[in-house]
Amino acid sequence: MAGLNEDAQWIVLMGFIVSFSLFFLAIVLNQSMVVGQTTAESVLDFPKNDIQNLRAEIINSVYYEQVDDSIINNDIVSIALARKGAIVSYSNYTGNYTYINIHYNNGVTVYNETWASP
Structure with missing residues (x-):
């Protein structure tokens, strides 16, 4: 920069400052987009509707309906595995109340519930 006058040196210096600041802002924005994307993906990975339907x-x-438990159990297990890739199992106990233990696992989300009849 020895061959430039003082005004040209300031212009070149300000150009460097502006370009570095734009580069820094681009990196910061890129990282915030990645964080937002992974957060949104984790929300989408939770199969709320699948669990509610199941x-x-x-x-x-x-x-x-109190239908034959083995037929319904086999159908639910095979359909969940074929369509959603989820392992589903449930067991029930009927006494004074009906208790149902539901287990759902799709590799990302594990859901366990014990339902009791009202």
Whole structure:
């Protein structure tokens, strides 16, 4: 910069400062986008509707319809594994109240519930 006059040196110096600040802002924004994306993906990975539908079908078939448990159990297990890649199992006990233990695992989310009849 020895060959430049003083005004040109300031222009070149300000150009460096502006370019480095834009580069720094681009890195910061890129990192915030990555954090936002992974947070949104983790929310999308939780299969809330799948669990609600599964729970409703199991409770409906065991408690309200009282159909053959082995047929419904085999159907629910095979459909959940084929369509969603989830391992589903449930067991029930009927005494004074009906208790249903529901287990759901799709490799990311594990859900366990014990439902008791009202």
